Amino acid sequence: MIRFENVGMSYGGGTEVLRDVSFELAPGSLTFLTGPSGAGKTTLLKLVFLAERPTRGTISMFGKDIAAMRKGDIPALRRRIGVVFQDFRLLDHLTAYENVALPLRIQGQSEESYRADVEEILAWVGLGERMHARPPTLSGGEKQRIAIARAVVARPPVLVADEPTGSIDPEMGVRLMRLFVELNRLGTCVLIATHDRNLVEASNARELRLFAGRINQAAGARWL
């Protein structure tokens, strides 16, 4: 589904942040991306959700080499990848409902067609009663759940989450993990970047461990 081969990445021609990174995410898999701060987790995720292009190596998504894709084809690819940002990136002037509906609105769907889906997913993340509140009035946990609902509302085959439990209490973290596991069971390929060892160890999921820009082969993940 997503395949990295000898990927290197540097910003502005400087030192490589990622070096010779190779791995594959299979459909329906659940994978943790771990490593200390500055190891390159966020950069790797940016490559996965196409916010950056690699400086070398090959990235294939859904069977296509992204380097060979036309610029105009990128938005359609991005719609197949749901992203939960570390800082949520909710739009403060929109309600929770409108934030969640954003991917469907971007796809050109009418509100009549997506209203029930959005309300259902807000209820699923436990925010059915807060759907018309705006992000500044929501707690960190509520914002995180809105961000997750937005990432999955269009049912993308891939979900990427950057430190999804970083700014919430452990109890809420466990609840959010249950949401990710449930999504994974429904067939979504989930990649979660975290430095929370408890989260990783509580799960039997595969782990990609990044250290100084390289995948640590001793981490026990399935390598190419």
Next chain:
Amino acid sequence: MVVSDSARRPDRASPLFPRGGGEGALLGVMAIMSFLACVTLAFALGATRLAHIWERGLSGQATVQIADVAGIAMEAQVAGAMQVLGATPGIGAARVMTREESEDLLRPWLGDADLGAVPVPVLIAITLDPGAPLDVEGLRGRLAQVAPGATFDDHSRWNQGLTSASSAISWAAYAVLLLIAAAAAASVVFAARAALQAHRDVVDVLHLTGATASFIGRQVQWRFFVLGGGAGLAGLAFAVVFAIGFSVLVGTGGSALTSLAANWDVVLWLLLVPVAAAVIAMATARFTVRRFLAEAN
């Protein structure tokens, strides 16, 4: 009373880019530009129209001026000239102006002085026949034979001058209109870029959520279309108030401007200003968003 969230459901989806920022300033600038465009357009149309009116008035008229010539009675010259005019194709009507009428024509230059002792030439007012061509040179030759003091003036010298002047004024006004449109477009470019920079977070989220450049452009361009149209209407309203105020200030002297404002075709042209402002704002915003996104990627 506590109002639940669901009771406050918005009827329409909120705009993806928050309102505010420099929109008020742009509205003001565009309104001023539209006001200037309305005034310039009215001026251009007015100049063209007045030139046509004068040209039409002059081109249908001609004059024969008969000065005293020693040895020939004035009455004989006038009678001979009227006879020639009556027999010339292209002359619709000819009328000898009275001494009083001639003196009235001189009064603006000579004031109320007694003109009794001044040799005032006799004027024959001619209405040309638009259906028959006039051989001007032939007519001058025949007049010279019967009235050596006669001079035929078909006003072509004035006509030519008026046409050139009105044409120059109109073209200058249209050039000013183009400059105003360019300045308005430049203002929109700055405002659109500032709005995109200010809402860079929104642009990023839309991009990463799979929005195309066209989608993002649409969100911005319709905002600018409405803003440009609103500013255009405000500018038109200022221009109308300005025209009314101007005509009040100049009193009956402003009748030319007032009568122009009363002409519906001019009003229709002026109504195009808000439309043009809206279209310029929209097209420029669309172009700017495309450029901005291309640079950002």
